[in-house]
Amino acid sequence: MNRRTNRLVWIAAIGCVLSLAVGLSLFALQSGISFAMSPSELTAAKIEPGQRVRLFGLVTEGSVVRGEGLNVRFDLTDNDKTVRVNFGKILPDLFRENQGIITEGILNADGVFIADTVLAKHDENYMPADMAEKLKDKGLWQGAEAASK
Amino acid sequence: MIVELGHVALILALSLALIQSILPVWGAATNQSRLMATSDVSSVGILFFISVSFLALMWAYATSDFSVVNVWQNSHSDMPFIFKLSGTWGNHEGSMLLWVFILALFAAAVSLFGGNLPDKLRANVQGVQAWMLATFLLFILLTSNPFKRQAAAVEGQDLNPILQDIGLAIHPPMLYLGYVGFSITFAFAIAALMEGRIDSAWARWVRPWAMGAWVFLTAGISMGSYWAYYELGWGGWWFWDPVENASFLPWLSGTALLHSALVMEKRDALKIWTVLLAILTFSLSLLGTFLVRSGVLTSVHTFASDPTRGLFILAILSAFVGGAFVLFALRSSSLQQGGLFSPISREGALVFNNLLLSTAAATVLLGTLYPVVYEAITEDKISVGAPFFNLTFGPLMIPLLIAIPFGPLLAWKRGDLLGVSQRLLFALGCAVVTTVVVGGFVQKGQWLAPLGIGLAVWLMVGSFAELAQRAAFRKVPVATSLARLKGLPRSVWSTAFAHFGVGVTLLGVVMVTAYETETIVVLKPKGEVVTGEYTVRHDGYINRTGPNYTEQSVRLSVFRDGKLVSVGEPSKRFYPARQMPTSEAAIHTFGFSQLYVALGDIQNDGGVALRVWWKPLVTLIWLGTIIMVLAGFLSLSDRRLRVGVPKRAKGKKGKAVHAG
Numbered sequence: 032m033n034r035r036t037n038r039l040v041w042i043a044a045i046g047c048v049l050s051l052a053v054g055l056s057l058f059a060l061q062s063g064i065s066f067a068m069s070p071s072e073l074t075a076a077k078i079e080p081g082q083r084v085r086l087f088g089l090v091t092e093g094s095v096v097r098g099e100g101l102n103v104r105f106d107l108t109d110n111d112k113t114v115r116v117n118f119g120k121i122l123p124d125l126f127r128e129n130q131g132i133i134t135e136g137i138l139n140a141d142g143v144f145i146a147d148t149v150l151a152k153h154d155e156n157y158m159p160a161d162m163a164e165k166l167k168d169k170g171l172w173q174g175a176e177a178a179s180k
Numbered sequence: 181m182i183v184e185l186g187h188v189a190l191i192l193a194l195s196l197a198l199i200q201s202i203l204p205v206w207g208a209a210t211n212q213s214r215l216m217a218t219s220d221v222s223s224v225g226i227l228f229f230i231s232v233s234f235l236a237l238m239w240a241y242a243t244s245d246f247s248v249v250n251v252w253q254n255s256h257s258d259m260p261f262i263f264k265l266s267g268t269w270g271n272h273e274g275s276m277l278l279w280v281f282i283l284a285l286f287a288a289a290v291s292l293f294g295g296n297l298p299d300k301l302r303a304n305v306q307g308v309q310a311w312m313l314a315t316f317l318l319f320i321l322l323t324s325n326p327f328k329r330q331a332a333a334v335e336g337q338d339l340n341p342i343l344q345d346i347g348l349a350i351h352p353p354m355l356y357l358g359y360v361g362f363s364i365t366f367a368f369a370i371a372a373l374m375e376g377r378i379d380s381a382w383a384r385w386v387r388p389w390a391m392g393a394w395v396f397l398t399a400g401i402s403m404g405s406y407w408a409y410y411e412l413g414w415g416g417w418w419f420w421d422p423v424e425n426a427s428f429l430p431w432l433s434g435t436a437l438l439h440s441a442l443v444m445e446k447r448d449a450l451k452i453w454t455v456l457l458a459i460l461t462f463s464l465s466l467l468g469t470f471l472v473r474s475g476v477l478t479s480v481h482t483f484a485s486d487p488t489r490g491l492f493i494l495a496i497l498s499a500f501v502g503g504a505f506v507l508f509a510l511r512s513s514s515l516q517q518g519g520l521f522s523p524i525s526r527e528g529a530l531v532f533n534n535l536l537l538s539t540a541a542a543t544v545l546l547g548t549l550y551p552v553v554y555e556a557i558t559e560d561k562i563s564v565g566a567p568f569f570n571l572t573f574g575p576l577m578i579p580l581l582i583a584i585p586f587g588p589l590l591a592w593k594r595g596d597l598l599g600v601s602q603r604l605l606f607a608l609g610c611a612v613v614t615t616v617v618v619g620g621f622v623q624k625g626q627w628l629a630p631l632g633i634g635l636a637v638w639l640m641v642g643s644f645a646e647l648a649q650r651a652a653f654r655k656v657p658v659a660t661s662l663a664r665l666k667g668l669p670r671s672v673w674s675t676a677f678a679h680f681g682v683g684v685t686l687l688g689v690v691m692v693t694a695y696e697t698e699t700i701v702v703l704k705p706k707g708e709v710v711t712g713e714y715t716v717r718h719d720g721y722i723n724r725t726g727p728n729y730t731e732q733s734v735r736l737s738v739f740r741d742g743k744l745v746s747v748g749e750p751s752k753r754f755y756p757a758r759q760m761p762t763s764e765a766a767i768h769t770f771g772f773s774q775l776y777v778a779l780g781d782i783q784n785d786g787g788v789a790l791r792v793w794w795k796p797l798v799t800l801i802w803l804g805t806i807i808m809v810l811a812g813f814l815s816l817s818d819r820r821l822r823v824g825v826p827k828r829a830k831g832k833k834g835k836a837v838h839a840g
Contacts, residue, residue, distance in 0.1 A: 040523045045535060052539045052576060056546055059571035060564075064550070067561035085563050101700060101780065101789050120700060121780035121791050124413070124752070124761045135565075 186236025347407030358397025426468030585642025629694030639683030685804025
């Protein structure tokens with residue numbers, strides 16, 4: 032193999048791998064991402080049925096209702112708008128009322144959020160960053176620093 | 181008193197680090213060997229003072245000294261002693277102290293074991309390490325002082341219960357040894373750029389350090405994965421979470437670095453690329469520290485994050501990474517470049533490995549940072565989930581995994597692809613047979629998973645092809661073959677086992693991803709649930725009180741074919757000091773597979789929600805990484821690295837002359 036073809040082979044190989052990576056990334060960024068929203072944003076936004084969304088908010092006090100077996104219903108709020116959430120799996124340990132949590136799922140036609148994932152952080156002071164800001168504005172929460180001291 | 185001593189020691193370490201930031205580098209620039217030699221003393225001094233400081237904090241934790249804010253916030257007098265100790269690094273301040281401690285450890289190691297390095301290179305390396313030490317010591321002293329006092333409190337606020345686990349005792353130190361270990365390769369790269377000179381000997385010096393860091397990083401990531409798997413009760417072993425990616429990125433580029441340094445060592449080529457990788461790997465480690473510490477990205481694993489301190493780390497990150505790249509841009513052209521080489525050769529295969537690993541790292545980086553960039557531009561918040569990474573990372577890994585067995589068989593300079601393929605026929609046969617058997621008979625019509633299993637078999641068998649070839653089985657008597665195997669350099673063995681480990685991990689990943697089953701049920705006492713071959717029976721509740729928690733657990737019996745094979749007690753614990761519940765899963769291991777039972781809420785009617793997973797061959801995921809780690813140690817023990825290092829005698833003589 033002479034120098035010229037040698038170089039061509041390398042350029043072709045690098046080109047192939049890079050274009051594969053770019054192509055895959057672009058494709059995956061179409062489908063692999065989900066929007067993260069607060070209850071107000073979710074109510075305001077027009078989202079297509081079936082589109083996956085991440086919804087974050089505080090679990091409203093007194094809203095947690097346990098139904099048949101594993102079904103749980105609760106309200107998520109940003110103290111502006113409230114969205115009802117249905118969930119049919121085991122809740123994480125740190126799930127409790129007045130706790131900031133993240134859920135993932137889809138909004139159904141009745142405006143109920145059908146979650147398939149509920150995340151509560153390991154850290155009991157955890158609050159999604161943007162939510163912490165909103166709550167601080169309203170004077171409802173002083174931030175992790177204050178909470179831990 | 182001891183606590184104040186710790187604080188003072190930290191300040192002394194900082195002043196020494198500031199001195200070491202200047203003297204050796206100045207000495208190297210002006211050819212003054214006495215200035216250069218100061219770093220050997222100062223780096224050991226820094227290590228001593230930081231050790232004192234670290235031990236002082238540990239002492240405060242061990243004695244539950246709640247007049248120290250940090251101890252009060254993160255410890256409790258009822259905690260088991262081992263968790264009191266590991267609590268030292270279970271918080272932001274303590275973990276940063278551990279970080280610099282390990283940094284100092286590696287810096288001193290260069291002084292103690294770097295006797296064979298040319299004086300100038302060593303002085304510059306130690307200078308660069310002192311810059312990092314000084315910066316991070318300053319960071320700790322200014323923003324994260326672990327020794328801050330307060331009016332003594334009666335009782336501490338307890339450590340986050342999830343961290344009260346043996347996993348915390350081991351995982352962060354391992355991970356940091358890996359993260360920070362790459363600071364040495366970074367320092368070597370910067371020193372080489374400062375001198376504007378680099379040769380294959382450089383690669384030979386750097387490789388053992390890179391290998392050491394890689395071994396710890398691999399072990400740390402694997403430990404973290406297993407810890408999350410058993411402690412969080414989600415039954416998952418990898419979530420493509422930003423914090424996980426933060427540790428995976430330096431692993432990918434570090435793995436690439438190990439392979440490219442090999443080309444540099446043997447063929448004196450790929451110099452600029454290797455230097456770039458050395459810089460990149462540590463930059464990614466710093467980025468990981470920043471991501472974990474700052475809370476910029478929403479992650480489920482972040483502990484004790486604090487955005488204000490994150491900014492400081494971002495400044496450090498920009499200064500070091502930015503500076504390194506500017507230096508790289510200015511100086512890399514002066515490094516002598518090697519020629520192009522044939523694609524079908526050992527070095528060609530290693531370049532192919534680097535191409536794919538770094539591209540894969542780039543896509544993981546893209547997915548990790550995309551939400552931040554996207555939000556900055558559009559103000560919409562998005563999250564990039566597992567589907568993105570599976571779609572991009574997966575396909576990029578497949579050609580690499582297929583290529584792995586070819587690499588070690590190809591000769592340097594000019595390989596014979598046909599000949600190599602013939603030697604891999606046996607591995608190919610094994611892979612095809614496995615795929616056909618699994619796909620055709622066990623999983624009728626499902627081909628994706630069987631192909632994955634076939635690929636794993638290809639890797640596992642193919643990794644030993646080089647050994648088989650060198651032993652020349654069936655061509656010479658068995659005794660001769662064995663003797664030949666015994667005589668092979670350890671590096672050959674370590675390559676085979678490291679690649680074999682990749683195959684083992686892959687097999688575990690494919691099996692769990694494709695064939696895992698999950699059952700969620702509500703069981704009352706005496707109730708049963710069937711998962712595959714196993715029946716799980718609820719045998720009643722038990723309430724207990726631990727040292728600093730209360731616990732409600734469920735007695736479970738596991739039967740197969742009507743015979744009792746295992747018992748377990750998954751539980752819900754409650755830690756009153758923090759008002760925090762945790763769950764402890766019950767994990768039953770059968771061979772390489774596991775039956776994983778996590779507890780949900782106890783219902784009002786006396787039933788309990790159970791999540792039961794059957795995880796076929798799941799332990800292979802971590803077993804494979806253990807094999808990789810052992811292979812790394814094997815490679816470190818190779819004589820070649822100790823005895824064959826070039827210029828050792830010359831270096832020693834040189835030193836003696838200087839001293840005289």
